[in-house]
Amino acid sequence: MEHLAILPIIIPLLSGILMLLPPVCRDNARQRMLSLAALGLMLLVALRLLVQAGSGEIQLYVLGDWQPPFGIVLVADRLSTLMLLLTAVLGFGAMLYACGGDDKRGMYFHPLFMFQMMGINGAFLTGDIFNLFVFFEVLLISSYALLIHAGGKQKTRASVHYVVLNLVGSSIFLFALGILYGTLGTLNIADMSRTVATLGPEEQAIATTGALMLLVVFGLKSAMLPLQFWLPRTYSSASAPVAALFAVLTKVGIYSILRVFTVVFGEDAGGLAQIAQPWLWPIAILTLIVASLGVLAASSMRQLIAQLVILSIGTLLAGVAMSRVEATSALLYYLVHSTLVCGGLFLLADLIHQQRGKAEDRFVIARRMCQPVPLGIAFFIGALAIAGLPPFSGFVGKALVLKAAELNAEAAWVYPTLLIGGLAALIALSRAGTTLFWNVSREQDVCEPPARIKLVAVYLLLASSPLLVIFGGPMTEFTDQAALQLHGMSSDLGPLLPFIPGGDS
Incomplete structure (x- = not known):
């Protein structure tokens, strides 16, 4: 049970890679079976993590035994495990629907779906803002390809807008990370929450800029006003199982706002409290x-x-x-x-x-x-x-x-x-x-x-x-x-x- 927290990332990653290799990549029936099996396993893992977190235990998974705040850490607490279970249920339902014939309308649907799940799960589990950026990019790259699954002029037009906006968002994200790392000296969420209250007035002004840039990025992901204009065209043009899975993408933005602006810039952030x-x-x-x-x-x-x-x-x-x-x-x-x-x-x-x-x-x-x-x-x-x-x-x-x-x-x-x-x-x-x-x-x-x-x-x-x-x-x-x-x-x-x-x- 020691490695349970990383399984929601490893399972879709290995499944997606396997689906790109022969003979699985040439057999749609095998891809369907593997997808449903992987999603079913993710559902069980998420449920087990939820039960474990429900007892009050927070499971930390430190990759490579590099201790935080310098190493990569995954955090399975009550909030993240709830989001994992939600994603697993939604993904399983969307994949069931796709197995009714929608997955045959384009290439590489199943591996792309798995990589999308990996990115979403990673975003919910990470305890580091830089790795949040990494998982954002994983889920966005997969979503670019899934959006134009089955082709069509409308999907292509919507995907261009979606890609351009998210590339701009990713650039702003990187600038914000640089600003916050320069002022706080760390991007580990919990370590940032300890450091932010010690900033002086000049550093607070710089950190405020980085924090508000993060709010813009997360607002773009969550489709809040005035950054919501991309969503209706994008979601209405996507194929049904993709649009269903996309229903959780905006919640990744909400989750990020909740996590960062409650833990890091919450009540105990000194001059940056409730920014x-x-x-x-x-x-x-x-x-x-x-x-x-x-x-x-x-x-x-x-x-x-x-x-x-x-x-x-x-x-x-x-x-x-x-x-x-x-x-x-x-x-x-x-x-x-x-x-x-x-x-x-x-x-x-x-x-x-x-x-x-x-x-x-x-x-x-x-x-x-x-x-x-x-x-x-x-x-x-x-x-x-x-x-x-x-x-x-x-x-x-x-x-x-x-x-x-x-x-x-x-x-x-x-x-x-x-x-x-x-x-x-x-x-x-x-x-x-x-x-x-x-x-x-x-x-x-x-x-x-x-x-x-x-x-x-x-x-x-x-x-x-x-x-x-x-x-x-x-x-x-x-x-x-x-x-x-x-x-x-x-x-x-x-x-x-x-x-x-x-x-x-």
Whole structure:
């Protein structure tokens, strides 16, 4: 069990390499079996790590026995293991859907998918900001290729914008790392948290520049305003399993903001304490407002879901801006809910697209789908969940976020924008459901039902919403403990001590 923390990186890495070698690379059936086996194993490892972290234990994996802050360290705490499990469930559902035939539409889908999983898992596990940059690049390079999987003019155009923006973001990231290393002398997250409070006024001004540059980079990854314009076109043009997996990419940005600006630039950062909060509040509110307008203006199912992803980012940013244990716990619950439900809706949108002929998933009159009942039930569950209506997890998640807002200026901003965003989502989804399932032409139904495994994948991800309600007690208890640990308030184990030279483990 000593090497358990590195397995979420090693398993997809070795699987991806194996898929590039003969005879596996020449046999699609073998690639499917290997992908599902690797993702199933990652799911088990993530679950084991989650159970281990739930006891309060933080597992550190020091590569090459080079001790931090100089060596590479992986950290499996409550927050990172929760994100690992979330990624494993989402990845397994997306791969199930791809095995219904989507993986045959382009080359190297399976190894690219594995490398993407490796990059995401590494970003969640790393305890060093430079290695966060490295894993960002791994997942971005894979996403560039996955985005144009199966080809097409629309995908190529969207990929160019996506690549250019992320290259700019990577350049800013490197500049920020150089500035912070020059002032703090370290890029180990826990060691930075110890050093940042000792900076003098001049060094604080320089470190502020680096910190805000990081906020820009993470904001680009998470698609917060005004850096959200790339997401609707990118996500709506990607193939269904890729778009479903991309639902967690924006959460990598949210995770990075939460980790860095809570641990490093949190309450104990001296003159740099809570440096991001004055920026996050207006950004969160404006993101919610703009996303609400985007939801109402969406002309197709995939565009609507992409806008709903941005709406969820605004909600999560509001939780980060509150910078309290209760708010962090609420946003973690909402993060899990929104990622899985949006992933399932992207898959559902593709099934609708395939069964409506030339109308595809646009909100126009078209022929009746050949599977209106199972798709309609899935749409009903997903729509109620993502709009935040009872009895599904969206209602619980939003209620927790609203409860976390104190009865002062926070509540005055969060309550109306969050509730108006939910109303906009409900109106847009009602219009979408009415058009897609009821407003049909007399054209004869000539579509072929999709592979059954695709429906299984859709229901697997959407089933997470009622399950998050049924197991809401244990889930919120875990998110409470994860938030306590992140904010350094855990009574059973100080999460930062093992990182700091001379600290007690």
